[in-house]
Amino acid sequence: MFKYILSTLTFLGLYVAAPAHALDGGMTFLVPARDAAGQAITERLSDGRELPVGMPIAEGPLKRRLLAATASGVAALLPDLDRMARARSRQTFDCPSIGGGIIVYLSDEDGGFARKDLFIEDGKGRRALCRDYFIDLTVDEASIADGQFEEVLAHEFGHVLLRRLLGPIPPTLSRNGHSVLVVTDPTTAFDEGFGEHFQPLALALTASEGFRARARFMAPSPADYWLSRRETWLRETAIPQGGFLFGSARSDPQASGIEGWRLAQTDYSLDPCSVRSGEAQMASEGVAATIFYRLLAESMTREALLARYEKLFTILARRADWHGRAPLIDLVRDWARLYPDDEKQVTRIFLEATGGATASADLRDATARLSCSGAHGKLADFLRDLPLYRQAFAAATDQVAAGKLALDADLAPELWITNPDVHIPAAPWDEKMAEPLVVDLNTADATSLAYLLAGNRDLASRLIQARDSARFSSIDDAVTRAKLTPGEASEIARFHRQIGDLPAFTRR
Numbered sequence: 001m002f003k004y005i006l007s008t009l010t011f012l013g014l015y016v017a018a019p020a021h022a023l024d025g026g027m028t029f030l031v032p033a034r035d036a037a038g039q040a041i042t043e044r045l046s047d048g049r050e051l052p053v054g055m056p057i058a059e060g061p062l063k064r065r066l067l068a069a070t071a072s073g074v075a076a077l078l079p080d081l082d083r084m085a086r087a088r089s090r091q092t093f094d095c096p097s098i099g100g101g102i103i104v105y106l107s108d109e110d111g112g113f114a115r116k117d118l119f120i121e122d123g124k125g126r127r128a129l130c131r132d133y134f135i136d137l138t139v140d141e142a143s144i145a146d147g148q149f150e151e152v153l154a155h156e157f158g159h160v161l162l163r164r165l166l167g168p169i170p171p172t173l174s175r176n177g178h179s180v181l182v183v184t185d186p187t188t189a190f191d192e193g194f195g196e197h198f199q200p201l202a203l204a205l206t207a208s209e210g211f212r213a214r215a216r217f218m219a220p221s222p223a224d225y226w227l228s229r230r231e232t233w234l235r236e237t238a239i240p241q242g243g244f245l246f247g248s249a250r251s252d253p254q255a256s257g258i259e260g261w262r263l264a265q266t267d268y269s270l271d272p273c274s275v276r277s278g279e280a281q282m283a284s285e286g287v288a289a290t291i292f293y294r295l296l297a298e299s300m301t302r303e304a305l306l307a308r309y310e311k312l313f314t315i316l317a318r319r320a321d322w323h324g325r326a327p328l329i330d331l332v333r334d335w336a337r338l339y340p341d342d343e344k345q346v347t348r349i350f351l352e353a354t355g356g357a358t359a360s361a362d363l364r365d366a367t368a369r370l371s372c373s374g375a376h377g378k379l380a381d382f383l384r385d386l387p388l389y390r391q392a393f394a395a396a397t398d399q400v401a402a403g404k405l406a407l408d409a410d411l412a413p414e415l416w417i418t419n420p421d422v423h424i425p426a427a428p429w430d431e432k433m434a435e436p437l438v439v440d441l442n443t444a445d446a447t448s449l450a451y452l453l454a455g456n457r458d459l460a461s462r463l464i465q466a467r468d469s470a471r472f473s474s475i476d477d478a479v480t481r482a483k484l485t486p487g488e489a490s491e492i493a494r495f496h497r498q499i500g501d502l503p504a505f506t507r508r
Contacts, residue, residue: 029056088317089164191288359407422437442467
């Protein structure tokens with residue numbers, strides 16, 4: 001989530017009625033309709049949902065700046081991508097005030113979301129319900145000047161695209177706040193990773209000198225120490241480099257409880273000697289973003305980009321839902337099946353981005369050895385292992401293409417557990433303990449697992465050590481290999497059963 005505080009309400013311009021048609025670039029910008037006290041108006045539907053009421057932006061400085069910011073770079077691609085997605089979507093969208101196009105609602109604060117349905121007012125008190133997806137974001141002069149508007153617009157539009165093609169995102173089990181630093185679940189990783197791949201693409205294509213200067217860190221401020229600002233930089237720079245296949249380098253045996261969980265959620269250290277398991281990578285939005293970026297941004301020309309997205313949209317539209325154990329693997333398989341000439345390329349991209357971890361334990365270990373010797377300057381080891389690694393990687397790519405090796409051959413099942421007495425905040429900086437902690441035994445970090453187990457570090461350690469030798473095939477497998485006592489086994493089985501009692505959880 002991105003949050004911008006408006007520098008001045010005057011900058012938003014006058015809320016004068018204007019025709020509600022898509023502006024140049026295929027976007028309709030709306031501002032909040034307001035009551036006599038100047039408060040943004042909402043309207044409640046019969047189903048209880050409270051929807052914003054927007055009205056077309058007036059002519060003025062803000063509109064001119066928005067038009068200029070969306071006339072080039074990645075923003076100029078978005079209308080074409082929207083038309084392509086709409087043409088393939090099996091859903092029905094009804095927005096009589098506008099018709100088609102991308103809808104951007106400029107909220108007063110706390111914006112940065114893909115949402116569905118709002119009312120549009122014509123300036124004369126007449127309102128029409130628009131049943132379509134839209135982007136809710138905040139904007140001010142600074143966020144346009146430094147490219148944050150351009151970047152967030154593209155990211156949130158990525159969520160709109162997926163919802164057009166796959167429908168509303170389903171409930172997920174993981175409650176961890178999403179981040180490129182965090183392991184959540186495969187559905188969240190797919191969704192957020194797709195949005196995030198647009199951010200380095202936006203930087204690569206931008207015409208904004210302010211955006212480029214921000215990425216070069218030419219005008220630092222104390223605000224850049226804030227966690228989400230650091231993450232933005234990681235998204236722009238580390239996603240193309242593919243660093244998220246590596247595990248954490250930090251180990252803090254003193255960290256425990258909720259503070260230990262917070263540290264685990266905000267740890268942006270990477271260990272070049274530790275390649276994450278395939279299960280953790282499929283639940284990592286940083287890995288997902290890397291795969292999407294490499295699949296789609298092979299060339300930065302407009303024609304090549306549109307051609308790659310057209311293939312992606314065709315694949316997703318045929319699928320038409322979010323279901324699947326590992327959506328990223330399903331995507332690569334479907335791409336190879338529908339476009340056989342691309343099979344070796346998309347297979348290679350996936351294996352490179354994951355270090356082969358989902359397909360082969362041996363290839364994952366070889367990736368870790370080569371990375372470790374390279375990172376620590378062990379030249380003789382690196383030169384010895386490099387040709388062997390290239391041979392093993394090429395062989396794995398050929399085996400996948402020949403049907404002799406499955407991309408998920410070394411992928412273990414999800415084994416979710418929860419303790420109803422242990423809660424976490426919606427985000428690390430929140431104080432309210434709003435959600436139960438839910439972890440997958442095959443991906444949980446030691447600190448979070450110990451927190452869920454009411455501080456039982458010994459039990460968490462035995463589970464992690466057993467998992468390090470081989471991921472668990474079942475709860476019974478975890479009980480046996482971690483040498484759990486009858487009481488511990490009963491507790492883990494109870495935590496696993498209680499997953500079924502959790503209320504549905506859908507991320508905003």
